[in-house]
Amino acid sequence: MDADQVYDSIHTAYLTADPPLEFACLMGDPGATWGIPVDGQWGFDHRYANMTAGDNIEDIGVGRLSGGTQATMATINAKIMQYERTPHMQTAAERQTRRGITSRFCTRGLRDLFPATG
Numbered sequence: 001m002d003a004d005q006v007y008d009s010i011h012t013a014y015l016t017a018d019p020p021l022e023f024a025c026l027m028g029d030p031g032a033t034w035g036i037p038v039d040g041q042w043g044f045d046h047r048y049a050n051m052t053a054g055d056n057i058e059d060i061g062v063g064r065l066s067g068g069t070q071a072t073m074a075t076i077n078a079k080i081m082q083y084e085r086t087p088h089m090q091t092a093a094e095r096q097t098r099r100g101i102t103s104r105f106c107t108r109g110l111r112d113l114f115p116a117t118g
Helices: 003-016 070-085 092-098 099-111
Strands: 023-027 060-065
Touching: 003 023
Parallel strands: 023 060
Antiparallel strands: none
16 A cells, blocks of 8 residues: 555545544554555655645644554554553543543554454
């Protein structure tokens, strides 16, 4: 998948998702053979967050889980899943408040990559 395809996928979700897309999580180092590339224009992930033409203001939050190999990504996945199952917080209210971004946006894609762990 090249940078334009990644942008088009995110942009389509931004335009059609209900509820509206607020975050995107990219997985893999840009240099890895299966990694998500950075935008060729700047060499950063900024373009993936810029959904509105004509300005340079990010419209969604974009994060990246970096890993150059499938083994590294499996380790990252295992750590996220472990945290989601047993977070290091004092109360149930803290867990509910803080867990949303990871569980809704990152782990969904990781489960597709690593179905046996998630």
